[in-house]
Amino acid sequence: MDFQHSHSDNPHTSAIHPPEKHRIQESNLNYSNEPIPTRSLSNYIVHCHTPLNAEPQLPLLVNSGQITPADVFFKRNHGPIPDITLDNHKVFIGVQQNPQYYFNAESPAVEWKQLSMHDIMTKWPKATITASLQCAGNRRDGLAAVKEVKGVIWGAGTTSTAVWSGPRLCDVLKDVAGVSSDMLDEMIRDFHVSFEADDHVHEDVCYGSSIPLRKAMDPAGDVILAYEMNGKPLSRDHGFPLRVIVPGFIGARSVKYLQQILIQPQESMSFFQRRDYKILPPWVDHDNVDQSWDTAASLTEMNIQCVICTPTEKEVVASSKPVTIKGYAIAGGGRAVYRVEISTDGGDTWEPVDKMEQRPDKKSGMYWAWALWEKTVPRMNKSTEIIARAYDSSGNVQPEFPIWNYRGVMNNAWSRVHTLPVLQYHM
């Protein structure tokens, strides 16, 4: 397949390159063209409108079922929603073998190729993957309660699950970037695939991130370039016209508004790869953060997580009736949720949940989608702490208490809610 000339009569490949990008000051970001008419936020707790950062109410999230509707799925943005035209959008794909490139943006070393959305939607088989995305900052509120953190103070609603469709990244890279098995053999250890968005943010020239080439090229890694979510074209809020879906990884790697894919010998130089989304050590805070970023690796896979979604914290429940507890659990890297356990006595004893459903990918068998679980416990006639914890299939378990870190990421402490039983409460 020959993509490089598909939208150009110019036989010189050097004529193809991604548009130049410039960093924009936060105060100059333009939020006048947000997709307001198509955006209902009634299902959400909105933490910020510019950029839009909103998570669903937890009972709604878990009651929406295995597949989260697009208007319940959490919305995480770093800048204005770009207004991209399907017909005009191009995706640039290249291979960079020389790390020096990063210090010389004019380097001609990358031979870019470009794809139209039509190419992306027609030239490869359409794969469909059901995958949960989870923001690394999910449950940041639990760490903020320990000590001040930097970031949107998310609750536990930035985990959602959708059905994503589009070509497999490994197929696209084989054909367009010419990644052969010999080449892969050489590059698998050290190379990464970086993604850049066609957007504006104030922290960098655009949103960007990367994943190891190993993940990108693994047929069972199930990384896709998604143009559909739950059977419909992506909405602008969710990345129209194209986003990466990197199942098993923190949501930050599933770059929206995808414009550029570059295979390179190191991870992305983006702010969002190098200066964000890391578990900084507990001895790092505002005063010494600048010199600490390079001491921690960039996050990739999610850790084992389990959250009670209903009842909610301090929810009033009828003391005369049993209480049904519902929640989700998710492990990273395609690992299964091994077990969810519930305690109503402060962790002294534990009980199984009544039911739990987690569906592996029908082809790869990997567990990219969350487990939804529920348990009904006898009526509570006093205020009770309900605790849930989960293990993943590798025997990892959630820690009992939150472990604070400056960026407030990856909080996966045991989930706890306290009920307020009321006599003769009318449900």
Place this chain on the structure above:
Amino acid sequence: MDFQHSHSDNPHTSAIHPPEKHRIQESNLNYSNEPIPTRSLSNYIVHCHTPLNAEPQLPLLVNSGQITPADVFFKRNHGPIPDITLDNHKVFIGVQQNPQYYFNAESPAVEWKQLSMHDIMTKWPKATITASLQCAGNRRDGLAAVKEVKGVIWGAGTTSTAVWSGPRLCDVLKDVAGVSSDMLDEMIRDFHVSFEADDHVHEDVCYGSSIPLRKAMDPAGDVILAYEMNGKPLSRDHGFPLRVIVPGFIGARSVKYLQQILIQPQESMSFFQRRDYKILPPWVDHDNVDQSWDTAASLTEMNIQCVICTPTEKEVVASSKPVTIKGYAIAGGGRAVYRVEISTDGGDTWEPVDKMEQRPDKKSGMYWAWALWEKTVPRMNKSTEIIARAYDSSGNVQPEFPIWNYRGVMNNAWSRVHTLPVLQYHM
């Protein structure tokens, strides 16, 4: 390559099949031919001689360096050490597509092929992998301290690291079992590769175990059939003449004395796959264990682990000198050790280690081998609890306290030792 006739003139493949096996009562197992003359146990804490179960002293383990010598590497057995002759040993390889086989041992459905050790040592490239093995029962003593458990009461010495050499299992299965990429596509989700040893145990007809076909066939999974350990032929204690090495998985899957490899549509029926090596729920104990086995999945990858090896528990240290703490950390599934943290104030504050080294596989880049770390802390003039904890690259962290389970597996609680400082202690 044609293996099936390599040691037979019989053109009928049905003539090749593994030897029949019979279960032997525990009291009838024959321990008269243990490799006593070649076995020095002076480096070990011996928990049991028949079968031999022995772990190294922790300071010796960590001071032996990145690669553990064979006579320091932990020794875990379930029965007598078989006395196998290199020239006569055969390895049988087959594909079983029909689950009904398991209820009819006479089924002709498997077309077995056989390999001699000469075949295994010459017909494929020799891969060399540095990998840690860790018994799932490592640190069982910490769970036994909570409540009675079943199993050898191991300390933290059943983690060791060696350089293993032999053909890649994926290469062997492609050639001998005819696993094509189309076939793999069909089977990757549900199939397993089971291994059986040429030995006798009392729990089953032989030691056996299995791994998902996905792991076996993943070129970056680095599963090998090892005939060398640290550059020398395997010793009898470590699996002579051939063992599987499944890096990133619990040690129980790295079957020694390998005699049989079978691709099959479900995991091994062996006792050691189905009735052992599972994290049973905390509500399961001796009284209800029988009906509980099938409620928990078989263990595969290791969890995040970190252990202080020196000083040892209640070690007397000079109060006039700084103390150097050394230990190991290892994550499962090829994940890196993200960070090790030390606390000497009960977990209120944490400090970095002074150095840590973990080497990824030179080809796949996966972290199969442990990280060794050390930290020197100021002199201690009172009894001090030193705590170490680690995170893996997926953001999983060790739990603060042991979580008891009946089989006492996968204990990865924070590691704690208490020093006893003595004034003017002469080192």
